[in-house]
Amino acid sequence: MSSAGRSSNRAITVGVVADPGVPTEIAHRIADGLPDEFCARVDQDLDWSVEVRSEALSLNDDGKIDIAGKAQEKKSSEGWDLLICLTDLPRRDATQPVVAEVDTDNGVGLASLPAIGWIRLRPYVRDVVVHLVGLLARETLKLTDSRPAGGHHHARRWGWPGSQIRQVPAGNDHAYVTLVLPGARGRLRLLFGMVRDNRPWRLVPELSRAIAAATATAAFGIFFPTIWSLADNLSVVRLVVINLVAVFAMVTWITLHNGLWERPRNSEDRNKVVLYNAATLITLTIGVACMYALLFVITLIGSTAVISVDYLGKQLGHAATFIDYASLSWLASSMGTVAGALGSSLETETAVRRATYSRRERERRARRRRESREQG
Numbered sequence: 577m578s579s580a581g582r583s584s585n586r587a588i589t590v591g592v593v594a595d596p597g598v599p600t601e602i603a604h605r606i607a608d609g610l611p612d613e614f615c616a617r618v619d620q621d622l623d624w625s626v627e628v629r630s631e632a633l634s635l636n637d638d639g640k641i642d643i644a645g646k647a648q649e650k651k652s653s654e655g656w657d658l659l660i661c662l663t664d665l666p667r668r669d670a671t672q673p674v675v676a677e678v679d680t681d682n683g684v685g686l687a688s689l690p691a692i693g694w695i696r697l698r699p700y701v702r703d704v705v706v707h708l709v710g711l712l713a714r715e716t717l718k719l720t721d722s723r724p725a726g727g728h729h730h731a732r733r734w735g736w737p738g739s740q741i742r743q744v745p746a747g748n749d750h751a752y753v754t755l756v757l758p759g760a761r762g763r764l765r766l767l768f769g770m771v772r773d774n775r776p777w778r779l780v781p782e783l784s785r786a787i788a789a790a791t792a793t794a795a796f797g798i799f800f801p802t803i804w805s806l807a808d809n810l811s812v813v814r815l816v817v818i819n820l821v822a823v824f825a826m827v828t829w830i831t832l833h834n835g836l837w838e839r840p841r842n843s844e845d846r847n848k849v850v851l852y853n854a855a856t857l858i859t860l861t862i863g864v865a866c867m868y869a870l871l872f873v874i875t876l877i878g879s880t881a882v883i884s885v886d887y888l889g890k891q892l893g894h895a896a897t898f899i900d901y902a903s904l905s906w907l908a909s910s911m912g913t914v915a916g917a918l919g920s921s922l923e924t925e926t927a928v929r930r931a932t933y934s935r936r937e938r939e940r941r942a943r944r945r946r947e948s949r950e951q952g
Contacts, residue, residue, distance in 0.1 A: 588623070590614070594663075598664055611624040617710065629650075646659065664935075666770055673757040680712060682716075689773060767855055773934045782930065785919050785920070790916030794905075797904065810907065819868070819906065827857065827864055830920050871909045888901075
């Protein structure tokens, strides 16, 4: 993938190594447009090309990605001038989320998707990659071309609406630079990026036993007139409260039954654990809410198909309307969700973790469990 048709004195190849999954998907989607972006925003007198590889970026003993070692390996074997790594591993510098890390000595940058964002991820990843390549082109390749209008890689502070990214050197090593998101907005951006990376909507197809128990219990409500009368006499406020309690019950059950709640090992570990627990709860809440919505639609279709309007009205003592069918389905869905929580007990812990977490988060939790066993 190159910027064809340009006369240039030098060709620059940028390699992109992406973790399997979302990072690889995004890398392939933005790759075709990157050479033109590099030309417009980094150096127009070069012939830029981009090559994408999908492979797992392994962690060292400290739980970090050795980007210097990866650069030495890939640049020599592939003949690349610069290397950009894309990962879905969350990174933090103390309490500040890390968007990217740059090693200008080795000509490599690492972009962390969770901190980059959870909406409009593709254009934001593209901007970060262009920024990293611009920084590496200037510091590693010693290119002097600069464009104030588009070459934002020279600024120490930049960002997009809602958050500002600050570029800071890592300690006294000016060859190693991190891009961080300061403040509460940055932490929220990382949190929701982690939730997006977990893809909570996968919870519905993955937890088949829980869905089966929920559907069977909701169907029970369709055939029992007592449930019809109860739903007819409940106010909207009560139905909302029952709805929330049912979702809360299932989220709590899945979390505690499968050991998804982490406890801090020490005071320094507390902030990190709070972040991961918050991501777990939000992921499960969104997933269970998706299940609830699907259950409501199925129950509503079933109730309108099975119960005639005249018969429902006779049982309720007044003319039945669509609102009555919706109330019945609402209550039945709440009953089904509570039963689904119990049904999730039939799922293996591995299945629940696979449904709840991304590959990187499962890897982190497995590493944490091993360390706890070794220390205990």
